[in-house]
Amino acid sequence: MPAVTGVATEADARYLDRGPSHRPRRAREAARKSLRSLRLCGFNCRTAICTDWRLGMCHRPSLTGGAALAITGAGGSGAVTAGLILLAAVGRAGHYALMGRSAGPQIRGGESVAMLRFAPRPVECMGDRLDLLVGLDWENVGRFSDELPLDETSLILTDDQAVPVPEILARSGARVRSLPLKVLAEAQPDGRVNMIAIGAVGALLGLPLAALESGARVILADKDDRIIETSVACIRVGHASIGGSQAPPVGMPTPPARWNISGNEAAGLGALRGGVRFVAAYPITPASEMLEWLAPRLERLGGSLLQAEDELASINMLIGSSFGGVPALTATSGPGLSLMVEGIGLAVASETPVVVVDVQRGGPSTGIPTKSEQSDLNLAVYGLHGDAPHLVLAPTGIADCAFTVQWAVGLAEQLQTAAIVLSDQALGQSRAILDPPADPAVVRSDRQPPTRMIADSPGPDYQRYRPSDSGLSSMTLPGVPGGMYTADGLEHGANGVPSSRAVDHAEQLDKRLRKLTAFDYGGEWAEIRGKGDCLLLTWGSSAGPVFEAAERLSASGRPTRAIALRLIAPLQRQALLTELGSVGPILVVEQNQGAQLFCYLHAQRVLPPHARSYARPGPLLLRPAEILRALEEEA
Amino acid sequence: MDAASVIPTLRAKDYKSDVVPVWCPGCGHFGVLSAVTKALAYLKLPKERVALISGIGCSARLPAYVGAYGFHGVHGRALPLAAGLKAARPDLTVLVAGGDGDGFSIGGNHFLHACRRNMDMAYIVMDNEVYGMTKGQASPTTRPDWAKSKLTPHGTGIRPFQPAAIALAAGASFIARGYSGDPGGLTRLISEAIEHPGFGFLHVLSPCRTFRPEQSDWKHQVHRSDKGPTDDPAEAAHSIQADDGMTLGLLYARRLPVWQPDNRATATTADLEGAFVV
Numbered sequence: 001m002p003a004v005t006g007v008a009t010e011a012d013a014r015y016l017d018r019g020p021s022h023r024p025r026r027a028r029e030a031a032r033k034s035l036r037s038l039r040l041c042g043f044n045c046r047t048a049i050c051t052d053w054r055l056g057m058c059h060r061p062s063l064t065g066g067a068a069l070a071i072t073g074a075g076g077s078g079a080v081t082a083g084l085i086l087l088a089a090v091g092r093a094g095h096y097a098l099m100g101r102s103a104g105p106q107i108r109g110g111e112s113v114a115m116l117r118f119a120p121r122p123v124e125c126m127g128d129r130l131d132l133l134v135g136l137d138w139e140n141v142g143r144f145s146d147e148l149p150l151d152e153t154s155l156i157l158t159d160d161q162a163v164p165v166p167e168i169l170a171r172s173g174a175r176v177r178s179l180p181l182k183v184l185a186e187a188q189p190d191g192r193v194n195m196i197a198i199g200a201v202g203a204l205l206g207l208p209l210a211a212l213e214s215g216a217r218v219i220l221a222d223k224d225d226r227i228i229e230t231s232v233a234c235i236r237v238g239h240a241s242i243g244g245s246q247a248p249p250v251g252m253p254t255p256p257a258r259w260n261i262s263g264n265e266a267a268g269l270g271a272l273r274g275g276v277r278f279v280a281a282y283p284i285t286p287a288s289e290m291l292e293w294l295a296p297r298l299e300r301l302g303g304s305l306l307q308a309e310d311e312l313a314s315i316n317m318l319i320g321s322s323f324g325g326v327p328a329l330t331a332t333s334g335p336g337l338s339l340m341v342e343g344i345g346l347a348v349a350s351e352t353p354v355v356v357v358d359v360q361r362g363g364p365s366t367g368i369p370t371k372s373e374q375s376d377l378n379l380a381v382y383g384l385h386g387d388a389p390h391l392v393l394a395p396t397g398i399a400d401c402a403f404t405v406q407w408a409v410g411l412a413e414q415l416q417t418a419a420i421v422l423s424d425q426a427l428g429q430s431r432a433i434l435d436p437p438a439d440p441a442v443v444r445s446d447r448q449p450p451t452r453m454i455a456d457s458p459g460p461d462y463q464r465y466r467p468s469d470s471g472l473s474s475m476t477l478p479g480v481p482g483g484m485y486t487a488d489g490l491e492h493g494a495n496g497v498p499s500s501r502a503v504d505h506a507e508q509l510d511k512r513l514r515k516l517t518a519f520d521y522g523g524e525w526a527e528i529r530g531k532g533d534c535l536l537l538t539w540g541s542s543a544g545p546v547f548e549a550a551e552r553l554s555a556s557g558r559p560t561r562a563i564a565l566r567l568i569a570p571l572q573r574q575a576l577l578t579e580l581g582s583v584g585p586i587l588v589v590e591q592n593q594g595a596q597l598f599c600y601l602h603a604q605r606v607l608p609p610h611a612r613s614y615a616r617p618g619p620l621l622l623r624p625a626e627i628l629r630a631l632e633e634e635a
Numbered sequence: 636m637d638a639a640s641v642i643p644t645l646r647a648k649d650y651k652s653d654v655v656p657v658w659c660p661g662c663g664h665f666g667v668l669s670a671v672t673k674a675l676a677y678l679k680l681p682k683e684r685v686a687l688i689s690g691i692g693c694s695a696r697l698p699a700y701v702g703a704y705g706f707h708g709v710h711g712r713a714l715p716l717a718a719g720l721k722a723a724r725p726d727l728t729v730l731v732a733g734g735d736g737d738g739f740s741i742g743g744n745h746f747l748h749a750c751r752r753n754m755d756m757a758y759i760v761m762d763n764e765v766y767g768m769t770k771g772q773a774s775p776t777t778r779p780d781w782a783k784s785k786l787t788p789h790g791t792g793i794r795p796f797q798p799a800a801i802a803l804a805a806g807a808s809f810i811a812r813g814y815s816g817d818p819g820g821l822t823r824l825i826s827e828a829i830e831h832p833g834f835g836f837l838h839v840l841s842p843c844r845t846f847r848p849e850q851s852d853w854k855h856q857v858h859r860s861d862k863g864p865t866d867d868p869a870e871a872a873h874s875i876q877a878d879d880g881m882t883l884g885l886l887y888a889r890r891l892p893v894w895q896p897d898n899r900a901t902a903t904t905a906d907l908e909g910a911f912v913v
């Protein structure tokens with residue numbers, strides 16, 4: 001039983017007062033003292049407070065209510081590895097978590113920061129502030145300083161031999177404490193500062209040593225044994241250095257089977273679950289990890305990934321595969337989506353299902369490749385020339401990347417059209433500990449299977465593009481006798497033969513529009529949380545901070561609803577209007593300069609005149625507090 | 636070809652669709668269409684197992700005139716579309732058809748990579764040294780002093796693109812040249828390009844009657860190769876460079892690794908999901 005020195009909640013206090021007799025008296029005293037200081041504490045969760053008697057810190061987070069921390073270091077310092085190990089460890093300890101990362105402009109080996117927030121309930125955004133910042137060193141940390149929201153209740157941990165904490169961080173008023181990280185690391189053969197820090201941080205947070213060790217073994221699994229053992233030894237030393245666990249260990253005895261998954265991996269999984277067996281793509285940050293995850297797995301599933309010469313090629317490769325009957329998908333980012341636009345139009349006109357996942361980054365042009373923004377909505381919705389109805393979807397969180405991509409694949413297949421899924425860097429490159437995303441194909445077995453309408457034995461009057469009430473027409477696949485046709489991006493008649501006649505154009509335009517508008521998309525068009533007449537409307541990665549803001553508002557006595565649109569086009573206008581009803585304040589929240597969703601919703605005539613926009617560009621993450629402030633300003 | 640036993644032998648005209656070509660009377664592309672159907676008949680390929688892929692141009696209209704499966708895509712992107720199809724459906728015979736603008740200008744990058752990727756398909760480029768469809772502009776293969784286009788009233792002043800030499804440099808495994816006015820020779824070359832295991836590049840001189848009427852003289856300029864094909868790239872480089880560009884026949888063929896993914900499954904998605912468990 002680790003020494004318990006902190007008090008977080010009143011329940012904890014009662015526990016302490018009853019506490020086991022072997023608990024040091026000093027700890028009990030410290031605990032009482034900290035209870036007295038409870039009201040003075042600025043931690044938002046109000047449960048993550050305690051007094052640390054060994055380090056002389058007056059406040060520090062405990063695992064009870066979760067915490068937000070960041071680890072920063074120069075290239076090669078292993079800050080991100082430390083974050084990954086801590087993420088795995090909090091997962092092992094039975095917590096939910098979210099980990100994001102940010103890197104400097106260097107291609108490889110530059111300074112980086114890992115940001116980790118964990119809690120006993122699902123974590124969907126980074127929160128407003130950091131409880132703890134660990135500096136493995138302070139090289140170039142200025143590049144991230146605006147991504148590290150510190151305040152006077154935060155704690156900065158630094159190495160006792162390091163340069164002073166840079167002014168840009170120190171001016172937050174955060175308390176600074178030093179630990180002999182480097183000295184301890186040097187005392188170990190091949191010891192590493194980041195591993196010492198993991199042990200120390202883990203102890204501060206009350207993470208069981210076993211969880212830290214197994215986290216390290218998982219994350220370092222592809223390293224050789226010696227490195228793994230050295231790392232584990234360092235973690236133990238770091239953990240012991242501050243006297244073992246310093247917070248009540250509140251991890252579950254047998255943690256439920258949660259997943260540790262990134263948005264890019266979840267999107268890849270959604271693709272595979274949806275039946276995608278061909279991917280063609282050209283590498284681009286921040287979409288590449290999705291492709292790297294998919295390549296070997298597609299191979300195992302009997303599919304393939306083709307690294308194309310460019311995005312003009314990849315989108316057309318998808319069309320070829322799909323024409324052959326194999327569901328196809330690509331992942332890219334803004335510059336790649338721009339190049340693909342003509343091909344997406346071909347998929348629409350020829351009614352060939354394809355899915356494009358755009359992991360958005362800062363734009364325009366090459367923009368900010370490594371950081372997030374939601375500024376491709378206009379391109380995705382309006383980018384195609386001609387009247388080209390297609391699907392635009394956006395996942396509402398990391399787990400939802402799996403659902404939304406799978407749904408997009410199913411919809412594209414069913415509706416024989418192109419789907420663009422707008423993920424972004426903040427979703428794609430973040431990892432989370434979460435409940436396994438359910439496979440909707442399994443959950444909703446009552447539904448029509450999301451597969452395309454195929455004609456296996458077409459009759460003599462078969463016509464590929466025959467108009468119908470649903471707008472859908474069956475497709476024959478190469479190899480099927482009697483079903484031969486030429487798919488075409490030229491306007492065509494029902495039989496596929498090019499035609500520039502007004503009647504054919506009207507009929508086919510109508511068919512392609514009708515199949516999208518007449519379709520029943522079910523209740524998945526949005527994720528709706530909470531009740532109340534104050535409304536936050538959003539999409540994509542902004543959903544996380546919006547959900548948290550809405551929840552805080554509701555908890556503070558102002559019932560607030562949050563709607564995150566999952567299906568952006570075709571907009572489920574009637575359903576949205578019904579949701580809007582006669583609401584009070586409406587704030588449309590998104591991470592771009594041009595208020596792209598807000599303008600789109602206005603163009604679709606769904607927003608009442610009093611609806612307001614809170615839109616600001618990336619790359620800084622949206623935080624719940626700024627959304628609340630924006631709403632205040634409205635009021 | 637197993638399916639050949641299933642269907643009665645088809646004649647060339649059975650491979651034609653009933654769509655009437657939009658081509659100008661006398662267009663060289665008619666000869667290519669006819670040779671394509673003859674080659675398919677010669678190889679006894681079942682119509683439904685053949686897919687013809689094209690981009691945009693007069694030449695790219697060809698798939699609709701063949702009664703097989705076809706895809707008339709966007710300008711310059713036929714090769715990647717065909718690559719996706721072949722990767723997904725190795726069982727199909729894939730033919731790609733297009734013009735010199737489609738293949739060497741807007742689609743030039745795909746041409747290079749299709750040569751080196753060496754997927755099993757045939758690529759027929761109908762070269763008329765002009766953009767026919769857009770009414771007579773210079774193409775990459777147009778001579779620098781051809782001044783009949785309003786867009787380049789003094790000629791392009793740029794040396795023409797050398798399809799065969801570039802294909803060789805890009806790693807192509809089969810390079811041949813045909814002429815649309817030589818139906819027998821062209822049929823044979825198309826058949827060989829289809830049968831070649833890998834990327835069969837067939838450069839076809841196919842006159843544009845409307846914008847390059849002087850190309851009717853090509854019938855006097857083309858000549859057969861006096862040597863057989865080589866499989867030595869150095870030798871091929873020399874003879875292709877030394878050539879006047881009017882030599883017909885198989886210029887180079889070499890067995891090179893063919894890119895084709897293995898489509899056998901060894902796992903299910905559920906098997907992959909275990910790796911995410913904390």
Ligand SMILES: Cc1ncc(C[n+]2csc(CCOP(=O)(O)OP(=O)(O)O)c2C)c(N)n1
Nearest residue numbers: 691692693694710734735736737766767768
């Ligand atoms: C993206 C795009 N740019 C331009 C065009 C216009 N265009 C259509 S066909 C063509 C050139 C066709 O020339 P070529 O490939 O040599 O074929 P030909 O018509 O001579 O057979 C052009 C420029 C287009 N369809 N798409």
Ligand code: SF4
Nearest residue numbers: 659662693767843844
């Ligand atoms: S313009 Fe030239 S290439 Fe086009 S159809 Fe007429 S003759 Fe043939």
